Amino acid sequence: MTKVLVFHFTEKGRLPKLSKKERDEIVKKFHQVLMDYPDVKFNGTFVDENGMGICDWDAPNVEVVKEVIKEALGAPPVDPVIEVKRVL
Numbered sequence: 001m002t003k004v005l006v007f008h009f010t011e012k013g014r015l016p017k018l019s020k021k022e023r024d025e026i027v028k029k030f031h032q033v034l035m036d037y038p039d040v041k042f043n044g045t046f047v048d049e050n051g052m053g054i055c056d057w058d059a060p061n062v063e064v065v066k067e068v069i070k071e072a073l074g075a076p077p078v079d080p081v082i083e084v085k086r087v088l
Contacts, residue, residue, distance in 0.1 A: 001039075001041075001058045001059070001060070002058070002059060002060065002061055002062075002083050003056070003057070003058060003083065003084050003085070003086070004056075004057040004058070004059050004061075004062055004065045004081060004082070004083055004084075005054045005055070005056060005057070005081070005082055005084055006054060006055040006057065006065065006069065006077050006079070006080075006081045007053075007054055007079040007080045007081070007082075008045075008047060008051060008052060008053050008054065008055070008079055009052050009053075009079055010078060010079050012078045012079075013077070013078035013079035014047075014050065014051035014052055015045065015047050015051040015053070016051060017051070026072070026073075029072045029073070030042060030068070030072045032072075033068055033071045033072045034068065037059075037064065037068055039059065039060055039064075040057065040058070040059040040060070040064060040065070040068055041057065041058040041059070042055070042056075042057055042068075043056035043057060043058065044056055061083070062081050062082065062083050065081055066081055
């Protein structure tokens with residue numbers, strides 16, 4: 001399993017402020033898509049007040065995460081998606 005981070009830092013990639021209903025709809029979409037990817041785990045999205053931040057995933061590779069995001073949201077991520085390794 002690989003740790004994959006999806007960045008949200010450009011103007012186009014930042015996450016907008018969402019209502020509870022909008023967040024619930026996105027969570028539902030991801031849950032449905034992830035049922036077809038038992039080897040992928042979404043650990044959460046972490047952003048600041050400006051929508052800048054990261055999404056944390058455990059997955060076989062970067063491409064699988066991009067695929068899941070595209071299926072759930074209808075478009076691939078805008079900002080970088082990278083594999084990281086724990087060093088400390």
